[in-house]
Amino acid sequence: MFYIIGLGLCDEKDITLRGLEAVKSSSRVYLEAYTSILMIQQDRLEAFYGKPVIIADRDMVETQSDEILKDADKEDVSLLVVGDPFGATTHTDIILRARALGIPTRVIHNASIMNAVGACGLQLYNFGQTVSLVFFTETWKPDSYYDRVKENVQLGMHTLVLLDIKVKEQSEENLARGRKIYEPPRYMSIPTAISQMIETESTRQEKILEPENTLAIGLSRVGGDGLQQKIVAGTLKELLDQPAEQFGEPLHSVVIVGKRLHHLEVEYAEEYAVDRQNWRRVAREVYGCADL
């Protein structure tokens, strides 16, 4: 059996009992380590499972999946994925490949940011499509995400913005010279994300992401024990003005609040507001949220 197992969001204890059973029965265990990160390292997982964990990079999962799937028709093999297995397209690919090889497959679900984002107090059914924000460079500032946010904003829906992760990237020079030297991993922070969004707004000027009139919520390490999880709510401008350490360790995500906003959502998230009064004021005056 080929198992794809969601690890949840934080550490080794977020696996489900069903997932742990599958790991224990597997002769090989891979960890997909490029679309997200756990808050812990490989060695802690290995100690916890009592067996080696093979790191599977993008290259391995996308182009050498037959190696991962080898003998999975005769023995159990597990691929561990941070969050839920259906967060990233590549896992659909490997399941399709397993099917083509006649290998039975089982998915073991877990929390992912796609549902755990509810921790900020906004109702999940009021979220529209999810968007991804990539690192801008001097010459490349893709803004198609802005159109997606606009679609959601126009319907009054919230938007979950997933922030870029660069793992095992090569510099242009190393890439050009074919040198397999990789840059240190980079995770987009909430302040970077917000400054990019404000930059796009200043170019597009369609009043979708106005710094002082747009409410947003930054989340980091959702589900993390005690002090690890950070949720910070405010206008884009307020969030931009916060010191970086306010937002905690990566991974970070941002939610753009939509206008179909219920007063309970405002009250719940107020707990996390940089400035509670301004949070309520913008919700009432700009968002038109009644009952506040």
Next chain:
Amino acid sequence: MFYIIGLGLCDEKDITLRGLEAVKSSSRVYLEAYTSILMIQQDRLEAFYGKPVIIADRDMVETQSDEILKDADKEDVSLLVVGDPFGATTHTDIILRARALGIPTRVIHNASIMNAVGACGLQLYNFGQTVSLVFFTETWKPDSYYDRVKENVQLGMHTLVLLDIKVKEQSEENLARGRKIYEPPRYMSIPTAISQMIETESTRQEKILEPENTLAIGLSRVGGDGLQQKIVAGTLKELLDQPAEQFGEPLHSVVIVGKRLHHLEVEYAEEYAVDRQNWRRVAREVYGCADL
């Protein structure tokens, strides 16, 4: 500490290790049993945890939450929720109440249908807002859900349709006479949902849910072991024509496929199609999905 613990989707083994630790440390354990159902019964959970599990109905969670929260500042109390704790509004209420009482709260996330729906092969980031479909009666056929689906359809996004659950409902007569006699639980099935959607389409006639030109996917017991999970894909008409047993046991959900459709999504879901040729044909000809 007051814990709200997601149980995941299927049975006692879908709890996370972190969740199980919290249950073990709790002096009282409640199970919220009206917004969703597990595939197993209370006694099996009690045997597994080695302690009693108190069933908390809507009345208890919504109006007697202080009873649940009693002494949670001095000892551990757990409220178990099927799926993830942030699926239903009521859990926000009880957390707000705990905050007001100065009781520390911890949420332990898990998979919910909101992210596990990815099992059907459609990409989660292409889903728009989620809608709920309630049981129609002779005189009450609310169709505001149709407007929400329309918003998603017009943007090309997929729609997750959550189907009504009636638990601990009273008949009109018993309600009028104040008799606390409850009807047996009812769970809306995929065929009922689809026939209601087709009924709304025939009234509204806005070509949002045309029986032969709308692709949909029915899901039941997502994440369930082996034969329990059922996924069936086809046009609304094809799904309506399937025998009821094809769809498995409750809970059921339906996805309305949006036009921003990638060929990998079509290929993945084809595995579940009632008629693979027609599935591809509609995806290509009606949805305009290239590369098929």
